[in-house]
Amino acid sequence: MPFELTKELIEKIEFLIEEKNNQELLLHFEDLHHADIAEILDELNLDEATYIIKLLDSDKTAEVLMELDENDREKILSNLNAKEIADEIREMDTDDAADIIAELTEEVKEQVIENLDDEQLAKDIKELLRYDEDSAGGLMAKELIKVNENWSVTGCMTEMRAQAENVTRVHSIYVVDNKGKLKGRLSLKDLITAPSDAHIEDVYIDKVDYVNVHTEGEEVARVMQKYDLEAIPVVDEMNRLVGRITIDDILDFVREEADKDYQMAAGISEDIDTSASIPQMIRARLPWLILALLGGFIAVKVAETFEPAMDKFGVLFFFTPLIAAMAGNVGVQSSAIIVQGLANGTLSGSVFQRLFKELGLSLLNGLILAVILFLGSHFLLGHEYIIGLTVSVSLISVILIASFIGTFVPIVLDKYKIDPALATGPFITTSNDIFGLLIFFTIAKLILGF
Amino acid sequence: MPFELTKELIEKIEFLIEEKNNQELLLHFEDLHHADIAEILDELNLDEATYIIKLLDSDKTAEVLMELDENDREKILSNLNAKEIADEIREMDTDDAADIIAELTEEVKEQVIENLDDEQLAKDIKELLRYDEDSAGGLMAKELIKVNENWSVTGCMTEMRAQAENVTRVHSIYVVDNKGKLKGRLSLKDLITAPSDAHIEDVYIDKVDYVNVHTEGEEVARVMQKYDLEAIPVVDEMNRLVGRITIDDILDFVREEADKDYQMAAGISEDIDTSASIPQMIRARLPWLILALLGGFIAVKVAETFEPAMDKFGVLFFFTPLIAAMAGNVGVQSSAIIVQGLANGTLSGSVFQRLFKELGLSLLNGLILAVILFLGSHFLLGHEYIIGLTVSVSLISVILIASFIGTFVPIVLDKYKIDPALATGPFITTSNDIFGLLIFFTIAKLILGF
Missing domain, CATH: 1.25.60.10 (MgtE N-terminal domain-like)
Structure with missing residues (x-):
């Protein structure tokens, strides 16, 4: 029950x-x-x-x-x-x-x-x-079962029972040489089914996946998930067996990392949950909002620069939230795919191939959206064709730039060993707001000539 | 190597x-x-x-x-x-x-x-x-090792060796009665250390966590993670042992679900990765952008309604992207916490407690941001005090409403068995854009009287 x-x-x-x-x-x-x-x-x-x-x-x-x-x-x-x-x-x-x-x-x-x-x-x-x-x-934990390659199966069983006292779960039995260097592994199943007069060196499997003490957690998770391992031995610089990592700890690690990435994308730093205190919540959330607000000041400044257009083309200023929102959404989509690819180690191909694919995709999406915007502007909102044309052409450009920034920034951050997840959420939306408005008004000026 | x-x-x-x-x-x-x-x-x-x-x-x-x-x-x-x-x-x-x-x-x-x-x-x-x-x-998989409570330890070892042929990894040995009903479990370690003349009913552990065939995957993951299980038996409606789920499959499941939630928050449906084809990418991303674009039309319409303000208070229209962005950011922060709490089963307390806490937090954040906005508007951007006051008061109201929507919508969706993650990302930002602008202009009208 x-x-x-x-x-x-x-x-x-x-x-x-x-x-x-x-x-x-x-x-x-x-x-x-x-x-x-x-x-x-x-x-x-x-x-x-x-x-x-x-x-x-x-x-x-x-x-x-x-x-x-x-x-x-x-x-x-x-x-x-x-x-x-x-x-x-x-x-x-x-x-x-x-x-x-x-x-x-x-x-x-x-x-x-x-x-x-x-x-x-x-x-x-x-x-x-x-x-x-x-x-x-x-x-890693220090608790593990290791046997010397020179022992007999019977001796090994006895020794193992003693060691097993300290180990909650026996996954693999690791085989080491006299210097403590990792040589291979032995499953409990193999041990049970091995003839009792055999020696460990006759029955152990010399292929064993392992990681180094300095391997990053994400990489450990990737290796364990790729090879479906339930435990992985950890060796030091001298290849000596010093610990093991079990899959339940990796499951916790993966979940925590996923939670952190998800929150980062939503503009929440620190790993908090619904039970966090108000000061913790403020610490995790306010800095991102302040960043967005400061970005907002720049956006106001950009719009003000184009104030002369207000007399004749005031309608453009009704479109600024739409343009900014589209830039933000496209940017987050692009960066999310990259951040996830980096986290899961599934990002293949060169930076240029990636940018090329992303820009191609954005061009297609942008064209479809631009047509909808053009038609909507005229038939739904009753604007002149020239206004529809202006916002539509701007939208395509803004989407292209937004996807470029969304793709490029996380890749660059990762190159400089900065968590690429930092680039998602408010950071991308805010910078795309600014660039989006700048492009929008510049193109409008070129077309409408104010 | x-x-x-x-x-x-x-x-x-x-x-x-x-x-x-x-x-x-x-x-x-x-x-x-x-x-x-x-x-x-x-x-x-x-x-x-x-x-x-x-x-x-x-x-x-x-x-x-x-x-x-x-x-x-x-x-x-x-x-x-x-x-x-x-x-x-x-x-x-x-x-x-x-x-x-x-x-x-x-x-x-x-x-x-x-x-x-x-x-x-x-x-x-x-x-x-x-x-x-x-x-x-x-x-679940059908491969598992089960023994009858009436068997002897020796008989069990023989039987187990035969069954183990089909099972890649032995986690637990499950104990059933003559009708196949799950009675308990036995660890390999227990079996090795048990006296060979004992019977299974003397040595098995009658406490065993299990799930029903109809239990949802998220719940299976929660139980396995909470109790650090590496495998969990699955029973049918009659309590008969019908399969088992291993932790490596749960790790894959958790990762996939986390990826899906993360992408949903970024406005990407379907579980795709960087290797997805262009048509797949368009299918996953374009619908959200169209949704955002349609929301953008409404935002344009809202701004147009307040066109009469443009002559005297054109400056208000420079602030629309800032207000919309803040509404979107706050909404996503609020909804992300709720969506994650729902996914991890850590959401405690009533809906009202949750709303109350979230609104309290938003009020604090809002006040701090409003002060920054007020000062920034005057000293950085050189606007009159009355404009700073107007946008600051609007900002607090917009943030409160945004956090209300961000908290409320995922909870309601979940109540009606709809994936709450749907509420994050473009959906929340778009609806908050619209409500944000409406509130902003309404408050501006009240204060400035145009």
């Missing part, structure tokens, strides 16, 4: 916390999955959530903490002392432990690591903290 | 195909992963790709076909006869087989199923074809 978060359940738990009825509380949480407990904690206030975290066993709360929103977690951890945090950390997988510790202040960080009482764990975490969080090193 | 797609490799292969040097070709493809072969085929023309598919063994090409873009695959399959397609299908997992068959015409479909020569497979595929492709039934 799936878990359901009800108002009654929350009220019950709040009541039990108030009553300090620990026995009843423990009964309630006993059979719940950590992800469900996290959902409950989301609904409680900080003190109540801290109360529950302190009440439950670390082996359960460690996982709960991982499920919480970063901001909530930060607040709860600030209510715990270094020893209590260390107790939680000890129950986590190394990748999660490193992520949590990275969120702490320098001072608390050191105290927590001192309190770990487990040298290997402290060493592993310190190693993981060295890597960029979006690199393979930052995504 | 990772595979690299080079121009030289493609040229070499094209040359070998022309020479019909099959021996050399087979040598080239022998050690390549199917995903790499698919990348090579992407670069070849249709005849060349078909040549390679016919040349290689079905056990390899079946997987290659799955990796290809749907359009390319369709073209290659149209070059194969029903028996050749059946040969490929037979080598696929049932979920892939059903997906491919679903793409065929009714006539070919029947011929291929007739040619399968495997009654069980034909039955499985026909069953899978019944489900909606985005439901759990449409995502």
Whole structure:
């Protein structure tokens, strides 16, 4: 029966916390999955959530903490002392432990690591903290099962059982040589079906996909998705096996990146969701609006420059929002395709081929739209033909320029290692507004001569 | 060593195909992963790709076909006869087989199923074809390992080895009763470490997450991500175990959905990538641009209604692109947050709470932007104070309405089971352009009195 978060359940738990009825509380949480407990904690206030975290066993709360929103977690951890945090950390997988510790202040960080009482764990975490969080090193965990190529299958089974204690899920068994260098892999299935007197070097598969600690997360996701891998080993500069990345972490990573790109396209920076606080929301959204507003000033200035046209051709000024909107829409379409192609690694061909295709497409779309605009201007809005001609010719030019900017800017940003998603949304629409109006009035001036 | 797609490799292969040097070709493809072969085929023309598919063994090409873009695959399959397609299908997992068959015409479909020569497979595929492709039934495969609760651990190991032949990856072993109803699960690890004289009913875990054949794909993804599952069993209406969904398929599903949402926000329907043909691109993009253009007509009409203001307050018409752009940007920000919350299932609280929060946020952002606009209008652009006041007051109102529409529309669409992502992008920006201009001129009329 799936878990359901009800108002009654929350009220019950709040009541039990108030009553300090620990026995009843423990009964309630006993059979719940950590992800469900996290959902409950989301609904409680900080003190109540801290109360529950302190009440439950670390082996359960460690996982709960991982499920919480970063901001909530930060607040709860600030209510715990270094020893209590260390107790939680000890129950986590190394990748999660490193992520949590990275969120702490320098001072608390050191105290927590001192309190770990487990040298290997402290060493592993310190190693993981060295890597960029979006690199393979930052995504990997130290927990894995590795066997030496010189072992026998029977010896391997014994050793594996011991190692498996620390590993939540066994995907592949990695084979290393005496120096710890990655040689290949072995599936559990192969191991079960291998004759028990065989040696690992006789049965292992020497083809194994792997990534380097410095490989970017996007590339790890691409490789794992392309080859349908459920786990991938990570090696250091010396080709020594130092960790592994599992597909559930990659799924989280892919979703987060997709969310970020989507929000970026909508003019929202930082990865926020509907539960974000008002100051967080303002921080994520206001800067883009200010950018758009400043761009708007330039657009006003452009229109003012052509004020002399107002007497005879005031009708042109009715068309400015239409022209700006079309420039924005075309620009976003063009840039979205490029940004997505860059993110998924599916962008093929040269920059020129890409621009050529995009401009060809825009020319076709532009011609169709221009005809509609020409007819609409005359028959729907009752303007003279010359006005219809002017706005239609302008529209085609504006669309061509907008698609050029939309295609070119993300490619250039990517070349200079800047996130191309920055180019989508308000940035593209605003700059296309400005260029669009400039082109529109310039062409109008050429045709109408004001 | 990772595979690299080079121009030289493609040229070499094209040359070998022309020479019909099959021996050399087979040598080239022998050690390549199917995903790499698919990348090579992407670069070849249709005849060349078909040549390679016919040349290689079905056990390899079946997987290659799955990796290809749907359009390319369709073209290659149209070059194969029903028996050749059946040969490929037979080598696929049932979920892939059903997906491919679903793409065929009714006539070919029947011929291929007739040619399968495997009654069980034909039955499985026909069953899978019944489900909606985005439901759990449409995502699941029939390949899984199930054991009866009454078996012994030893008997189970033997049976499992036989079943494992058909299953690429063993995640969980599912436990069923005599009627085929799902009772629980067993991990390979548990099975290896269990005493060999135990019975399954003594060692299996009776808590198991599962979904129904009719559960939507988004919900399957949410459950698997929440509980970090690598596979989830699927049951029918009678609770009988009928299939399982693996996380690699969910990763593909999540990525596709995210891509679709992102493109929708950018005004691109259909799931296309940079390799799409020009007609595909036009189909995906032109309708949105036409919608925006028609909206633009209305915006022109709105501005024209206020033409009498042009003589005295022509300056207002310089501000229309700025007002429209701000309305569009705010609307997209608001709707993106809602659309994403709906997609990830993180939208909590009532519609009114949501609107209230969003309007509060917009009021704050609006006030800050209005101050900047007021100052900018006077000091940067040299307008009179009364003009600055007019546009600033209008801006706040426009932003409030825009965020109201941006929040409200996706929620309403979702309520009526329409994809809320439809509301983002051109739809929101266009309707906000129109409402924005209407509000702007109305407020200007009230303040300036023209």
